[in-house]
Amino acid sequence: MSNAKLSPSFYQRQDVVTIAQELVGKVLCTQINGEPVTSGIITETEAYCGRGDKACHANNGTRTDRTETMYQAGGIAYIYLCYGIHHLFNVVTNVENKADAVLIRAIQPLDGKKEMLQRRNKQNINPALTAGPGRLSQALGITTDFDGTVLKENTIWIEDRQLGSGSSLVATERIGVDYAGEDAKLPWRFYPQESNWVSQK
DNA sequence: CATTTGATGTTCT
């Protein structure tokens, strides 16, 4: 059962925080415009809940053209532009009209390292290549063009390669959400204790 | 080293 793609039933569970924890160690893969597959181990995630979490774009039933994607059933990509420059990749979870999502903040490169270096205009493989939500999206060729894409092969998908869990997960406050008041303190950011591939240390 | 700043688009006031 290695290389199993995660199925809709994985994403459509109710507890976005559990899903965020389980996504760490899974493998995010992309194949953009017929280019070689690029992939990496997910090393950092954050959970966002559409109900009672002020840090979430779709909190409190806020529906805009941008957040409409998050209200769809789990198992699709929610990608939006941050600070006018960076494409941030999220996995939509839960069922239709429950706007939960998991932000992927960092990966560790596996396949297609050459393509990732080209897309990032870098010479060497180090955490600056893919550790950070804007960085990994650029490395994998993810743009807002793929907002709402179903997570399946030949574009964007996630595999469970049964990689040993390695070290235990650390839970901390989320990054860059100070504006959310009390909700900014929720320990909904997860990464492996011993990984160097996280967005800040 | 740390801190500041410029880039840049979408959403909300």
Add this chain to the structure above:
DNA sequence: GAACATCAAATGC
């Protein structure tokens, strides 16, 4: 206009 789930380059020690 201001703020924003950011990054890289420039500036200041």
